[in-house]
Amino acid sequence: MRIGILTGGGDCPGLNAVIRAVVLRAVRDHGWQVTGFRDGWRGVLEDHHVELDPARVRGILARGGTILGSSRVNPDTLRASIDTIRTVLAANGIDALIPVGGEGTLQAAHWLSSHDIPVVGVPKTIDNDIDCTDVTFGFDTAVEIATDAIDRLHTTAESHQRVMVVEVMGRHTGWIALHSALAAGAHQVLTPETPFDIEQVCAGLRRRFDEGDNFAVVVAAEGATPAPGTMPFDEGYIDQFGHRRFAGIARQLQAEIGRRLDREVTTTVLGHLQRGGTPTAYDRVLASRLGGRAVEAIRNGKYGTMSALRGTQIELVPLVDAVARLKTVPGDTCAELSALL
Numbered sequence: 001m002r003i004g005i006l007t008g009g010g011d012c013p014g015l016n017a018v019i020r021a022v023v024l025r026a027v028r029d030h031g032w033q034v035t036g037f038r039d040g041w042r043g044v045l046e047d048h049h050v051e052l053d054p055a056r057v058r059g060i061l062a063r064g065g066t067i068l069g070s071s072r073v074n075p076d077t078l079r080a081s082i083d084t085i086r087t088v089l090a091a092n093g094i095d096a097l098i099p100v101g102g103e104g105t106l107q108a109a110h111w112l113s114s115h116d117i118p119v120v121g122v123p124k125t126i127d128n129d130i131d132c133t134d135v136t137f138g139f140d141t142a143v144e145i146a147t148d149a150i151d152r153l154h155t156t157a158e159s160h161q162r163v164m165v166v167e168v169m170g171r172h173t174g175w176i177a178l179h180s181a182l183a184a185g186a187h188q189v190l191t192p193e194t195p196f197d198i199e200q201v202c203a204g205l206r207r208r209f210d211e212g213d214n215f216a217v218v219v220a221a222e223g224a225t226p227a228p229g230t231m232p233f234d235e236g237y238i239d240q241f242g243h244r245r246f247a248g249i250a251r252q253l254q255a256e257i258g259r260r261l262d263r264e265v266t267t268t269v270l271g272h273l274q275r276g277g278t279p280t281a282y283d284r285v286l287a288s289r290l291g292g293r294a295v296e297a298i299r300n301g302k303y304g305t306m307s308a309l310r311g312t313q314i315e316l317v318p319l320v321d322a323v324a325r326l327k328t329v330p331g332d333t334c335a336e337l338s339a340l341l
């Protein structure tokens, strides 16, 4: 038996823990072999791969990024390449494939599964927006990093009586924004799920200043958008991979809040800092368990599935269900967390 594994989409702390777990369980428990495809789906299309064994994955558990590399490939290009994919998998003797990635990589995994290619997905993303799993690995690390950054901005905002707008990742969902805003005691949070009214944001800030506070920290998810017609807004553009490139909500808020409140407003965009570096212990454990479960799924012939955290257990869920929708923040959860800011 030979397993293929690839990591697709944006990288994420914990990917190496998945790779390590897959190799250790496949080789040590079952005597199987493992092929790593380089740079996500591109490695499958271009037959760029590397042999993985326990020696090769030694020492990577705590390392950020992915030793296999990652990339984005235009989905139409990928979908037009089913024959190439079959040929490359057959040429390498791949009996089953483990794509590790976000909603795009898992959509591709589901599509391959619908073409009878044996696939078990593993969900990754700092955004925590994959459905059918309680949490994705990478999220805990990203929230820790964002919380630490917002804590630091808090003290300098206070010293200078400034409004500080902090932009965190989260293209479709506000999980990182809400959790880091609450953990760091920010004063407002803007999420992609609920288009904001800039007048209400400013009214909240004015209230805070009227009550005697002289500074404020606003956390905005990168995908937060104003309600239509409420302020000028540049929504960015779609790149060659079908991915939206944002124009920078923090910078746009800076101009608008500064103008309306006549106050000094600064911005900090945390960007890829949230994804880089070593995963937290929680993410290392979760990623390892998800990887190990994917190998077990293959042993039991449970293809077309994804390993997932459900409560405290790692279970298998159908890929078709996992990719049917994004796991946005439910309204009541958003209200519960925002109420404590």
Ligand SMILES: Nc1ncnc2c1ncn2[C@@H]1O[C@H](COP(=O)(O)OP(=O)(O)OP(=O)(O)O)[C@@H](O)[C@H]1O
Pocket (backbone or CB within 6 Å): 008, 009, 010, 011, 041, 071, 072, 073, 074, 075, 078, 079, 101, 102, 103, 104, 105, 106, 107, 108, 111, 124, 125, 127, 241, 243
């Ligand atoms: N609907 C789709 N059908 C087939 N393939 C897809 C689809 N969507 C995405 N892909 C493939 O999966 C790759 C990864 O998707 P994407 O860039 O969205 O990253 P991701 O896995 O969702 O991670 P991230 O959280 O960074 O977005 C894409 O570059 C593309 O090749």
Ligand SMILES: O=P(O)(O)OC[C@H]1O[C@](O)(CO)[C@@H](O)[C@@H]1O
Pocket (backbone or CB within 6 Å): 010, 011, 102, 125, 126, 127, 169, 170, 171, 222, 275
């Ligand atoms: O590194 P890239 O390609 O700019 O991707 C950034 C995106 O990837 C993620 O980190 C994970 O989906 C998003 O939060 C972010 O919008």
Ligand SMILES: [Mg+2]
Pocket (backbone or CB within 6 Å): 009, 102, 103, 104, 105
């Ligand atoms: Mg994606």
